[in-house]
Amino acid sequence: MYDLIIVGAGPAGIFTALELLRKSCNPHKILLVEKGKPVEKRHCPKDKTGVCVNCKPTCAITTGFSGAGAFSDGKLSLSYQVGGELPDLIGEDFAQELIDYTDKIYLEFGADPKVEGVYEGPDIKDIRKRAIQAGLQLVDCPIRHLGTEKAQQLYLNIQNYLADAGVEMLFNTECENIILEDSVCKGVRLREKDGTRDVLAKQVVIATGRRGADWLEKLCAEHNIAHKPGTVDIGVRVECRNEVMEKINQVLYEGKLIGYPAPWHNKVRTFCQNPGGFVAQENYDNDLAVVNGHSFKEKKSNNTNLAILVSHNFTEPFNQPIAYAQKVGELTNMLGAGHILVQRYGDILDGKRTWAKELARTNVRPTLKDAVAGDITAAMPYRAMVNIIEFIKMMDEVVPGFASPETLLYSPELKFYSNKVKMDTDLETNIAGLHCLGDSSGWTRGLMMASVMGVLMGRKLMEKHGF
Secondary structure, three states: EEEEEEEOOOOHHHHHHHHHHHHHOOOOOOEEEOOOOHHHOOOOEEEEEOOOOOOOOOOOOOOOOOOOHHHOOEEEEOOOOOOOOOHHOHHOOOOOOOOHHHHHHHOOOOOOOOEEEOOOOOHHHHHHHHHHOOOOEEEEOEEEEOHHHHHHHHHHHHHHHHHOOEEEEEEEOEEEEEEEEOOOOEEEEEEEOOOOEEEEEEEEEOOOOOOHHHHHHHHHHHHOOEOOOEEEEEEEEEEEOOOOOOOHHHHHHHOEEEEEOOOOOOOOOEEEEOOOOEEEEEEEHEEEEEEEEOOOOOOOOOOOEEEEEEEEEEEOOOOOHHHHHHHHHHHHHHHHHOOOOEEEHHHHHHOOOHHHHHHOOOOOOOOOOOOOOHHHHHHHHHHHHHHHHHHHHHHHHHOOOOOOOEEEEEEEEEEOOOEEEEOOOOOOOOOOOEEEEOOOOOOOHHHHHHHHHHHHHHHHHHHHHOO
C-alpha cells in the first residue's frame, strides 16, 4: 500500500512529488510509474544515425523522466497567459503566483537565470504595431530557456533529489488501468514482463502528458470519469532563415502571436519558436511520426523554426478529437512513407509538390535531414490548410519575408490536449482518490503550467488528504 501513486514522470507528476517532499512534515510512501527510461538513459540514436530509427517500445524524445516537453526545446513560459486553461479554474492572479514560485524551484535545480523576451523599447512597439495592423494579437511572455541539452542535467538533478528522498521509481513500466471499488480509485494495474500486477494507494495521480492523452481518454470512457471533448491543435512546423526572424528573435526570443483568419475565424497561433534551432521528429504509439522543434543553448543552425497551430473544437455528436488528429497524422505519414513531409510555401501556392532537388538549391536548407519532400496539402484538411496559409500572410506583415516562396512547412504538427477532465478547484475528479494533471488532463499546455499544476496538486494533497 502506497500513500500516493503517480502515473507519468513528466513535469506535472514530478512537481507533485517535489512539492510534497519540500513542504510536508510527514513521511510518505510514493511510487512514480513511468513508461519510458530515467533521464540519464534517454538518448535518441538519430544523433549518430542521422535518421529516425523508430525506437521500440518507446521513443526517447517523447517518453521518460521529465516527459516530452523538456526534450523538445526546454522553454518555461513565465506568464499565466500562456500554457492552457488552468487559470480559468484557479484564477489568473493565483496562477501567476504559482508560476513565480515554480520558477524559483527550477532555478534552484540549475535553470539559467537569464530571462528572454523582457526587452522594452521602440522595436517592441514596432512589432506590436505591425501585429495590430495585421489583425494579430502579440502576447507578452517572458521565457526562461533551459535548452534541450541543459534541461537534461536539470531534470537529472530533480530525479536524483526524488530518489534520495525515498520516492520509488518504476521505469519501463506501463500502467494498464486503474482499480476502482464502488467509484473509489484504489490503485493501478501495471503491465510487466510476467503479466499484470495490482498496486494499491490512498491517492492516484494520472499525469501522462500529451503522449498519454489517448490512453486517458479511453480510461475516462471506461470508468465514467467526467470529461468533455477538448481541443486538439493541427498544424505545421515552419522553418525560415534566421535573418528573416532576426528582429523578433532579438526582441522577443519567442514571439507568441494569435490570429483568427477569415473565413472561419478559428484560433490560429504560433508556438515553440526556436531561434537557430532544429526541426525534429517525435514518434507516438502506432508508429505515428509528428514534427517538433529543438533549441539548444550552444549548438545553433542558420534557421528559425516555429509551429503554426489551428485549434479544433468539436461539437456534438462528435467526441473523438484525438482520433481525428491522429488520422490526419497517419495520412500524412502514409504520403511520406513513414517520414515527416516538407514542402515549400511557394509550391503550396502554386499547387505543386516539392522535390528534393529543389530543396538543395534554396536559401533555406531543411534541418530535419530525413524529411521527405512532397505535398502536405494532399493530407491536411482544407479548413486547417486555408487557416495556415492565411495566417502566414498575416505573419508576413509582422515579419517581412516570412511568406517567402522558399519558407519550409513540415507536417504533421499535432498537439493532443483533448479530453478535458472535469474537476473542481481542489483538483478532485468525480472519482474519489483520482486526480488528473498536466497536458493529458486538457487543462495545461507546456512545461511551466504542467509543473504549476503539479505544485498545486502537492499542496491540495496536504490540505485535503492529510499528506
